[in-house]
Amino acid sequence: xxxxxxxxxxxxxxxxxxxxxxxxxxxxxxxxxxxxxxxxxxxxxxxxxxxxxxxxxxxxxxxxxxxxxxxxxxxxxxxxxxxxxxxxxxxxxxxxxxxxxxxxxxxxxxxxxxxxxxxxxxxxxxxxxxxxxxxxxxxxxxxxxxxxxxxxxxxxxxxxxxxxxxxxxxxxxxxxxxxxxxxxxxxxxxxxxxxxxxxxxxxxxxxxxxxxxxxxxxxxxxxxxxxxx
Amino acid sequence: xxxxxxxxxxxxxxxxxxxxxxxxxxxxxxxxxxxxxxxxxxxxxxxxxxxxxxxxxxxxxxxxxxxxxxxxxxxxxxxxxxxxxxxxxxxxxxxxxxxxxxxxxxxxxxxxxxxxxxxxxxxxxxxxxxxxxxxxxxxxxxxxxxx
Numbered sequence: 562x563x564x565x566x567x568x569x570x571x572x573x574x575x576x577x578x579x580x581x582x583x584x585x586x587x588x589x590x591x592x593x594x595x596x597x598x599x600x601x602x603x604x605x606x607x608x609x610x611x612x613x614x615x616x617x618x619x620x621x622x623x624x625x626x627x628x629x630x631x632x633x634x635x636x637x638x639x640x641x642x643x644x645x646x647x648x649x650x651x652x653x654x655x656x657x658x659x660x661x662x663x664x665x666x667x668x669x670x671x672x673x674x675x676x677x678x679x680x681x682x683x684x685x686x687x688x689x690x691x692x693x694x695x696x697x698x699x700x701x702x703x704x705x706x707x708x709x710x711x712x713x714x715x716x717x718x719x720x721x722x723x724x725x726x727x728x729x730x731x732x733x734x735x736x737x738x739x740x741x742x743x744x745x746x747x748x749x750x751x752x753x754x755x756x757x758x759x760x761x762x763x764x765x766x767x768x769x770x771x772x773x774x775x776x777x778x779x780x781x782x783x784x785x786x787x788x789x790x
Numbered sequence: 791x792x793x794x795x796x797x798x799x800x801x802x803x804x805x806x807x808x809x810x811x812x813x814x815x816x817x818x819x820x821x822x823x824x825x826x827x828x829x830x831x832x833x834x835x836x837x838x839x840x841x842x843x844x845x846x847x848x849x850x851x852x853x854x855x856x857x858x859x860x861x862x863x864x865x866x867x868x869x870x871x872x873x874x875x876x877x878x879x880x881x882x883x884x885x886x887x888x889x890x891x892x893x894x895x896x897x898x899x900x901x902x903x904x905x906x907x908x909x910x911x912x913x914x915x916x917x918x919x920x921x922x923x924x925x926x927x928x929x930x931x932x933x934x935x936x937x
Contacts, residue, residue: 733826733827734816734826734827735826739813739816739826740813743809743813743816743829744809746812746831746854747805747809747831750832750833751830751832753832
């Protein structure tokens with residue numbers, strides 16, 4: 562909202578540019594101006610701003626001030642540089658001057674210390690690796706034993722199954738005893754239905770009669786068999 | 791070879807013909823390299839609803855099961871063969887499963903809820919989700935957390 566430059570410009574109507582009469586060199590372009598991204602107006606494309614006129618006296622005065630400033634600054638810089646050099650030459654605060662023998666001894670000391678550290682760490686590492694190796698061996702051994710056990714169990718189960726089947730194979734129905742088996746099956750109809758009462762008694766069969774051959778068990782005698790439970 | 795169970799519903803037939811139908815069925819299984827474990831007659835009964843099969847309406851049937859072993863690749867052939875037999879009203883082949891083992895936990899289920907393990911787990915889970923409360927009589931004379 563602050564339009565310092567514009568106001569100053571309009572009030573004083575100075576020709577010295579937009580920031581010329583502004584004590585704090587601020588130009589707000591947010592309001593009452595074209596946006597920043599718009600190009601130069603067509604009518605102003607070939608306008609060359611006129612250079613400011615400088616009198617001879619003004620130029621010589623500015624040059625004198627400039628030269629004076631540069632000279633003074635150069636002399637201060639040179640003084641400071643020389644001071645640093647002087648200080649470096651005279652003091653040994655930040656560096657220790659050693660003879661070659663001393664340097665060699667220092668290096669040897671560092672080497673020994675480093676070797677000692679390395680030896681200690683190597684010992685620790687050896688112990689750790691040995692422990693890990695042992696653990697791994699134990700783990701593998703355990704897994705192998707578990708696998709063997711599992712295999713044995715599986716084989717045992719398979720064996721049992723084979724034995725059971727061999728046992729059962731005596732009761733298999735073959736072509737030879739097929740007629741007898743059919744006769745037996747027809748003679749003995751089975752019924753897998755059953756009922757349970759609250760006391761856990763099991764009543765096999767059902768009450769509805771079969772159609773042919775004078776229903777085998779119209780009123781099944783309660784085959785009571787207490788459920789174990 | 792896996793064990794299968796063939797459940798048959800046969801047309802109501804006189805005994806000799808019934809025997810021949812069963813023998814035919816069993817022979818078919820034998821011809822496919824199967825083993826018959828057991829034959830069971832479940833009796834002749836009225837069907838639960840009238841069944842139209844092979845162009846005839848049936849109201850009674852003889853129920854018969856055959857437990858047999860055969861290669862799984864033969865099952866489709868067997869089914870197809872039994873499907874063509876006009877004396878067979880229905881035929882179903884089931885794979886016999888190993889009986890499941892399970893323990894009776896009724897006495898645990900009948901306990902009061904507070905003693906049941908699953909209820910205790912639920913209570914624990916609910917406690918874990920609850921926000922912890924600050925105990926005011928713990929010695930501090932100010933509330934140490936942000937209100």
